Amino acid sequence: VSAPEVVAIAPQPAADLVAALAAAARDLDTDARWLRRLLLEVERPTAAPALVEDVAGWAQRLAVDLDERIDRVVRLDAGVLADAAPGAARFLDLRGLDDLDELLVALTALGVLPSCPRLGDVGARRMALASLPPELLARLAEQAPEALGPGDGVPFAARDRANRILLRRHVARLEARADRLSVADRRLLIDLRSWRDDPDLQVVKLDAARGRVVLARGDLDTASHVAAIVPGAGLTIHGISRRHEAWMHHLHDEMSTRLTATGEQGDPATVLWLDYDSPQRLVPAAVRRDAASDAARRLPAFLEGVALARPQMVTVLGHSYGSVVIGRSLADHPGRLAADQLVALGSPGLGVQLSRELSLRDDQRLLAATFEQDPITHVGQWSPLTGDVGRAIHGPDPRRLRAVEPIELSTHDLVDAGPLERHLQYLDEGSSALRLLADLAAGAGRPSSGG
Amino acid sequence: MQGRIMRSIGEAGGPARSRALQRDADRSLEVAAELERLADEVAERLRPVLARMGTDVWAGGAADRATDAAHAARDDLTVATTALRDVAQDLRVRAATLAWRGERLAVEPEPALTAGHP
Numbered sequence: 001v002s003a004p005e006v007v008a009i010a011p012q013p014a015a016d017l018v019a020a021l022a023a024a025a026r027d028l029d030t031d032a033r034w035l036r037r038l039l040l041e042v043e044r045p046t047a048a049p050a051l052v053e054d055v056a057g058w059a060q061r062l063a064v065d066l067d068e069r070i071d072r073v074v075r076l077d078a079g080v081l082a083d084a085a086p087g088a089a090r091f092l093d094l095r096g097l098d099d100l101d102e103l104l105v106a107l108t109a110l111g112v113l114p115s116c117p118r119l120g121d122v123g124a125r126r127m128a129l130a131s132l133p134p135e136l137l138a139r140l141a142e143q144a145p146e147a148l149g150p151g152d153g154v155p156f157a158a159r160d161r162a163n164r165i166l167l168r169r170h171v172a173r174l175e176a177r178a179d180r181l182s183v184a185d186r187r188l189l190i191d192l193r194s195w196r197d198d199p200d201l202q203v204v205k206l207d208a209a210r211g212r213v214v215l216a217r218g219d220l221d222t223a224s225h226v227a228a229i230v231p232g233a234g235l236t237i238h239g240i241s242r243r244h245e246a247w248m249h250h251l252h253d254e255m256s257t258r259l260t261a262t263g264e265q266g267d268p269a270t271v272l273w274l275d276y277d278s279p280q281r282l283v284p285a286a287v288r289r290d291a292a293s294d295a296a297r298r299l300p301a302f303l304e305g306v307a308l309a310r311p312q313m314v315t316v317l318g319h320s321y322g323s324v325v326i327g328r329s330l331a332d333h334p335g336r337l338a339a340d341q342l343v344a345l346g347s348p349g350l351g352v353q354l355s356r357e358l359s360l361r362d363d364q365r366l367l368a369a370t371f372e373q374d375p376i377t378h379v380g381q382w383s384p385l386t387g388d389v390g391r392a393i394h395g396p397d398p399r400r401l402r403a404v405e406p407i408e409l410s411t412h413d414l415v416d417a418g419p420l421e422r423h424l425q426y427l428d429e430g431s432s433a434l435r436l437l438a439d440l441a442a443g444a445g446r447p448s449s450g451g
Numbered sequence: 452m453q454g455r456i457m458r459s460i461g462e463a464g465g466p467a468r469s470r471a472l473q474r475d476a477d478r479s480l481e482v483a484a485e486l487e488r489l490a491d492e493v494a495e496r497l498r499p500v501l502a503r504m505g506t507d508v509w510a511g512g513a514a515d516r517a518t519d520a521a522h523a524a525r526d527d528l529t530v531a532t533t534a535l536r537d538v539a540q541d542l543r544v545r546a547a548t549l550a551w552r553g554e555r556l557a558v559e560p561e562p563a564l565t566a567g568h569p
Contacts, residue, residue, distance in 0.1 A: 017500065024496045031493050035486070035535065042482050044538045051531035052493055055524045059497065062520075 021063035028056035098146035100154065104128060112136075122304045125153030141165070150205045152305040156220040163203035167196055170208050204302075205275055214302070215245070216271045217252040224266020225259065226311045227251055227441035228339075229427070230299070231272065232320025232346075233279040247427035248272045251317075254438030266312065268442065273302065279321060289328060289351050289394070292321065296329040300336040307338035315341040315441040319426060320376060323347035323368075324394050327358065330366075334359035341440065344368040344404070345426045346376045349394030355403035367440070368398040369407035369426070369433070375419040407440075409433045465556070472553030479546035483539040490535040494528055497521075 032052040039045055097103055101119040108116035112132070117124035129137060137158045141148045145162035148154050154162075174181060174189045181189065188208070195201055195215065205214035220226065229251070231244050248270045255268035276295030299316075306314055316339045318326040327350025329337050340363070344350060347368055352358060360366055370377055377397065399406040410432040414425055427434050 020500045024500055028493065028496050031489055031496070035489055038482050038485060038489075039538065042479065042538070042542055044541065046534040046538060048531040048534040048538075051527045051534075055497070055527050055531075058520070058524050059500070 018063050018067045021059045025056045025060035025063060028052050032056060097144045100147045100151035103144055103147045122153035122301050123308060126308045129154055152301040156202055159204055160202040163206045166206050167192055167203055171196060212275045214273050214275050216269050217248050218267055218269030220269045220306060221309050223269030224312045225255060225268045225442050226306055227315045227317060228271035228273050230318040230322030230325050231274060232322045235274055235278045244272060250429045250434055251427055251438055254434055255442045258439055258442035292324040292328040292351050295325040296332045299325060299329045300333045303338040313443050314339045317343045317345055319345045324351040327351040330358045335361060341365045344398045346370050346374050346423050347398050348376050349396060350398050351394050353395045355401045358403050360403055365405060366403055367405045367407050369409050371409055371411055371414060371422055373422045376423055469553045469556035472549045476546040476549035476553060479542045483542035486535045486539040490532040494532045497524060
């Protein structure tokens with residue numbers, strides 16, 4: 001039997017166990033030899049001595065392996081947790097641990113946390129991890145970046161630290177085979193280096209293998225006003241468009257200007273949330289709701305993590321298929337979307353047919369804005385005479401739902417460079433639409449018109 | 452030592468055979484008791500150690516793996532101790548049989564074994 005991988009070690013109990021294992025191994029070995037003699041004497045050979053010898057060997061190997069691990073851990077991590085848990089000198093070896101709940105169990109087993117938070121509970125995680133000394137949390141992020149990086153409820157500074165480790169590793173892997181990278185990977189390498197070198201970014205999640213990334217401009221731990229953009233179809237980590245990333249920056253800058261102008265205390269943070277498998281083709285992927293329903297399982301937990309940092313206002317802007325994600329989040333997880341304002345931009349529909357499916361909280365606003373020239377208006381077909389929504393792929397145009405406040409956008413500065421372009425100018429730099437949406441996200445109240 | 456008890460049966464004759472049978476019966480009982488004692492000890496050797504596996508040393512998934520390995524070891528020991536107790540039981544039956552035969556020979560010597568004596 002091979003010894004299990006040790007992820008967490010408390011030295012004294014472990015040393016005691018090593019001694020007990022070694023003693024048991026010696027005794028079992030002696031027992032086995034004596035048994036073999038006795039059984040031969042009475043001419044009753046059985047497999048018993050061999051089995052006992054096997055167990056003795058297992059115990060001996062386990063003792064040696066455990067002893068080596070303790071030695072390694074103590075040499076590497078001496079002092080780190082002793083500072084965090086005075087009176088109980090304990091040490092951690094968390095390398096290779098990639099699950100946040102396992103990490104919390106390990107911390108509890110070692111006495112670093114007084115009790116194990118309810119597993120999967122974002123709020124309980126936040127409370128537990130926020131109670132740790134910052135330097136310990138930073139050390140944990142370095143030791144177990146796979147566990148802390150994607151963990152909703154983990155303070156965002158720690159997530160950023162962990163994800164930047166993952167980011168640098170991925171950059172190194174790509175650079176190691178730089179001469180034979182695909183076009184997509186070359187593009188990804190450029191983006192990763194850009195994010196790595198940008199100190200104003202928080203890398204909130206990075207899962208290159210699954211094509212997912214969440215970036216923030218500003219500090220989500222301290223921001224007073226947060227705006228998260230859920231982009232639509234056609235994006236992956238290999239194809240984050242410069243435009244979508246720029247939206248995050250433009251929105252941040254506009255919100256900052258607005259907050260300064262109104263004399264509000266606080267700073268904005270903006271997010272590009274691509275933690276889902278954005279449909280890569282319009283047909284058939286983008287006409288289905290699968291990706292949105294899948295995304296709806298993660299968006300509420302992310303926003304819960306944001307809300308735990310207690311910003312004054314959280315706004316989620318779903319662009320195009322991203323608005324279907326918002327709709328399905330509201331419909332599938334009633335009351336769990338921790339946002340004050342939800343805005344559907346250029347929406348093909350919210351993935352629902354009726355307002356009552358959306359389960360909005362009383363204090364929650366759902367708004368929708370679409371340029372009349374945006375070809376997406378043809379997707380959410382709706383007949384005012386018959387009420388027929390049968391042809392609408394993702395439900396009716398959200399502006400026609402009772403629960404939705406429509407926003408009128410000025411189109412005087414819209415650049416008409418083709419149908420797709422008319423679908424992509426909602427948050428472009430300098431546009432009146434961007435200013436209006438930034439005002440909204442900065443808490444300027446209900447907008448009545450753009451321009 | 453090997454096979455001493457089995458070979459002794461039938462080799463001696465008369466009172467000598469009776470004593471041999473009794474000695475073998477006694478030795479069988481001793482070995483049976485020793486096997487039972489060892490079975491108990493073997494089963495107990497790791498019990499307090501196994502009880503700690505996965506609690507104060509390992510955590511999370513590693514604890515599960517450690518516990519699985521400990522269960523496998525415990526299963527091996529259970530098979531071994533069961534086999535030892537079976538042998539011990541067999542030896543006790545044998546000891547009773549040998550003792551009974553020894554007693555019978557002591558009071559009713561077999562004719563063939565006493566022929567030629569005055």
